[in-house]
Amino acid sequence: MFTTAPIKSRSTEPPIDLFEAVESLKKELNAIVLAHYYQEPDIQDVADYIGDSLGLSQKAASTDADVIVFAGVHFMAETAKILNPQKLVLLPDLNAGCSLADSCPPEAFAQFKAAHPDHVVVSYINCTAAIKAMSDIICTSSNAVKIVEQIPKDQPIIFAPDQNLGRYVMAQTGRELLLWQGSCIVHETFSEKKIVQLQMEYPDAEVIAHPECEQPVLNKAHFIGSTTALLKYVQHSEREQFIVVTESGIIHQMEKQEPNKLFIPAPPLNNCSCNECPHMRLNTLEKLYLAMKNQQPQITLPEDIRSAALRPIQRMLEMSA
Numbered sequence: 001m002f003t004t005a006p007i008k009s010r011s012t013e014p015p016i017d018l019f020e021a022v023e024s025l026k027k028e029l030n031a032i033v034l035a036h037y038y039q040e041p042d043i044q045d046v047a048d049y050i051g052d053s054l055g056l057s058q059k060a061a062s063t064d065a066d067v068i069v070f071a072g073v074h075f076m077a078e079t080a081k082i083l084n085p086q087k088l089v090l091l092p093d094l095n096a097g098c099s100l101a102d103s104c105p106p107e108a109f110a111q112f113k114a115a116h117p118d119h120v121v122v123s124y125i126n127c128t129a130a131i132k133a134m135s136d137i138i139c140t141s142s143n144a145v146k147i148v149e150q151i152p153k154d155q156p157i158i159f160a161p162d163q164n165l166g167r168y169v170m171a172q173t174g175r176e177l178l179l180w181q182g183s184c185i186v187h188e189t190f191s192e193k194k195i196v197q198l199q200m201e202y203p204d205a206e207v208i209a210h211p212e213c214e215q216p217v218l219n220k221a222h223f224i225g226s227t228t229a230l231l232k233y234v235q236h237s238e239r240e241q242f243i244v245v246t247e248s249g250i251i252h253q254m255e256k257q258e259p260n261k262l263f264i265p266a267p268p269l270n271n272c273s274c275n276e277c278p279h280m281r282l283n284t285l286e287k288l289y290l291a292m293k294n295q296q297p298q299i300t301l302p303e304d305i306r307s308a309a310l311r312p313i314q315r316m317l318e319m320s321a
Ligand code: 13P
Pocket: 051, 052, 053, 054, 126, 140, 141, 142, 184, 212, 225, 226, 227, 228
């Protein structure tokens, strides 16, 4: 069970209630706290908005707050900064990176792109600003199919950096995509064998999965979607039990919204019973409070990269409206 008791900071003297302290800093700074579903439950509970990557970008694009506190990973906070160069964007832990973004180094991608000059580049938002700056359109897991479907059929496409999402989009659209061979360490390590064992244990449970998973795991899924789509699915489904094949943080919202349903986290290949993103989980409520209090660490990026990265993000926002 997740705790809802006040969280006292151990590193402040005297100890303070972090929930209260964050609320008061929000008012003082005119700040908004945006959190991804993969954040720890305490952070989700203090956030003004919780969402998937698309929802978070849309919220970052529309907020009138002066300060955006981004409880997510670096590429997400960076996207908020690209959209809001004049605002202060804070990330509780600057080391909160992403294995998928790291799997696409800019120099290697520039060569790959140069070798295929007739292709348009559709990049998954889970990439660095440098990759976004080399892209024509950004997409997320919730709009990738919709975006590829809007590109003329005879137009060759490079899809980067997630090969698993790319293969899923190929299957959904019937389009051939030239895939960059990146992947997410969290979604790649779900064990198909352990999911089958859980299905034997819970024969009435439906398997729901994120499209960043590998094909053998997706083959077991009754429903595939972004984190927001998975959350909506469990709310509308008549089923009572779900084996959830994505980062286990999403289960906090599922349990809050459907307290009478059972959510079973799918296990990875190691001995753990659920799969947490080591990057996302670097953020803590205490670090979030300290980031607001000290107005550090801030996201900064060179203006030429920012303005080049803005164009494909704006195209995504237009194409997903
Ligand atoms: P969504 O937020 O699009 O569901 O993607 C999940 C993810 O891996 C974010 O890092």
